[in-house]
Amino acid sequence: MKNLLKWTVGCLVLSTLAAVGQQTAVVSVIRAGTLIDGKSDKPRNDQVIVIRGNQIESVSDAANAKIPSGANIIDLSKQTVLPGLIDSHTHIFLQGEDPAQGGYDANILTAPLALRAARATVAARRALEQGFTTLRDVETEGAGYGDVGIKQAIDRGYIPGPRMFVATRAISTTGGYPLEGYAPELEMPKGAQIVDGPVEARKAAREQLDHGADWIKVYMTHRSWVGKNGELMSQPTLTVEELRAIVDEAHGWGKKVACHAYSGVGLHRALDGGCDSIEHGLDLDDAAIAQMLKQATWYVPTLSVYYTDWAAADTPEGQRDRLRASAHEVSFKKALKSGVKIVFGTDMGGIPWTEPIAQEFSRMVEFGMTPMDAIQSATSRAAVMLDMDGKIGVVAPGAFADIVAVRGDPLRDIKLLESVQFVMKNGQVYPGK
Numbered sequence: 523m524k525n526l527l528k529w530t531v532g533c534l535v536l537s538t539l540a541a542v543g544q545q546t547a548v549v550s551v552i553r554a555g556t557l558i559d560g561k562s563d564k565p566r567n568d569q570v571i572v573i574r575g576n577q578i579e580s581v582s583d584a585a586n587a588k589i590p591s592g593a594n595i596i597d598l599s600k601q602t603v604l605p606g607l608i609d610s611h612t613h614i615f616l617q618g619e620d621p622a623q624g625g626y627d628a629n630i631l632t633a634p635l636a637l638r639a640a641r642a643t644v645a646a647r648r649a650l651e652q653g654f655t656t657l658r659d660v661e662t663e664g665a666g667y668g669d670v671g672i673k674q675a676i677d678r679g680y681i682p683g684p685r686m687f688v689a690t691r692a693i694s695t696t697g698g699y700p701l702e703g704y705a706p707e708l709e710m711p712k713g714a715q716i717v718d719g720p721v722e723a724r725k726a727a728r729e730q731l732d733h734g735a736d737w738i739k740v741y742m743t744h745r746s747w748v749g750k751n752g753e754l755m756s757q758p759t760l761t762v763e764e765l766r767a768i769v770d771e772a773h774g775w776g777k778k779v780a781c782h783a784y785s786g787v788g789l790h791r792a793l794d795g796g797c798d799s800i801e802h803g804l805d806l807d808d809a810a811i812a813q814m815l816k817q818a819t820w821y822v823p824t825l826s827v828y829y830t831d832w833a834a835a836d837t838p839e840g841q842r843d844r845l846r847a848s849a850h851e852v853s854f855k856k857a858l859k860s861g862v863k864i865v866f867g868t869d870m871g872g873i874p875w876t877e878p879i880a881q882e883f884s885r886m887v888e889f890g891m892t893p894m895d896a897i898q899s900a901t902s903r904a905a906v907m908l909d910m911d912g913k914i915g916v917v918a919p920g921a922f923a924d925i926v927a928v929r930g931d932p933l934r935d936i937k938l939l940e941s942v943q944f945v946m947k948n949g950q951v952y953p954g955k
């Protein structure tokens with residue numbers, strides 16, 4: 523009886539608190555000229571979105587919408603409203619390092635960690651102001667667990683930035699990641715955690731998960747070059763056994779594994795080892811596509827980055843760079859046609875953060891994706907991959923209020939997504955007042 527009384531009082535207190543919480547939560551109402559909700563294949567005109575606190579409460583036709591009294595009205599009636607965009611392949615700790623200024627190596631060898639953190643802070647803000655309210659950031663390139671710190675700084679409100687899914691240090695093997703090309707007598711730092719053997723592989727995954735990795739990132743291929751028959755060759759890194767140890771560990775923690783894989787042996791090991799997503803996938807042969815369909819593997823192609831910084835055409839590197847791009851186009855088109863689950867990712871950081879993130883949409887559409895499909899690859903489909911279905915990547919009741927708007931119709935001109943006019947994350951307008 524005493525316990526029941528306690529319980530009843532407890533419930534009363536809780537429900538009173540909930541009621542107070544509801545009364546005090548800020549209510550905003552967005553009038554959307556057109557709504558692309560991230561899930562439906564058709565846009566809807568004249569919609570009213572009611573936001574309470576950080577969540578979307580309702581979405582309805584303006585004609586029968588009930589507007590709560592005292593709500594803060596946001597007039598986007600001349601704009602197209604969409605869910606906050608999701609980039610599922612970024613590196614906030616890279617800045618498109620200029621080779622003339624020492625490139626990738628200088629970033630690791632000369633930049634104090636605080637400088638790298640400051641630059642990552644700017645990258646995160648750049649993503650948010652361009653309407654990318656969620657990032658899956660797939661490794662810090664030698665900046666350790668810096669991404670976990672940036673994520674905490676965002677979540678605690680110290681700095682503006684997207685929702686972050688972070689991969690921390692990433693994993694590759696001996697001979698499988700820079701810094702390289704130095705005297706063999708020197709013990710050089712590496713841009714990823716190096717492992718050899720399933721025991722070390724599992725231990726690295728455990729360490730990274732323990733320190734806050736939301737995803738594990740694995741490099742399954744490294745160097746690439748043009749083969750004897752003009753095909754794209756890439757150096758495999760982890761064995762299937764090494765990868766299986768990582769995948770088994772990550773899945774045990776309820777987490778997923780993203781695998782950088784270009785082609786050939788390394789790509790097939792990635793699939794045999796059970797990677798959840800293939801990153802880049804420059805040369806997907808038919809067997810790889812069949813296996814991706816069978817295993818429901820995600821494909822994050824990152825097309826645009828392979829069109830930057832080509833070496834001169836008459837050099838082996840230049841020929842390789844051109845082959846990467848041409849093979850990638852064929853792979854993307856094949857994957858699209860066969861129904862592989864394609865998710866938007868850019869490799870920003872490989873591209874300077876001063877450039878528009880949304881440029882990737884144009885490339886996807888140029889290679890045959892419909893604009894609506896491309897938008898869904900950066901909204902609801904990405905959300906499913908991130909185990910956030912219904913919470914992000916959609917404008918619907920119960921989702922977090924991550925909402926953006928553009929002028930004009932992005933289904934006619936996908937480039938409009940490079941000029942996002944309005945950004946709301948978690949119910950708060952950025953940059954705010």
Ligand SMILES: [Zn+2]
Binds near residue numbers: 611612660869
């Ligand atoms: Zn990358």
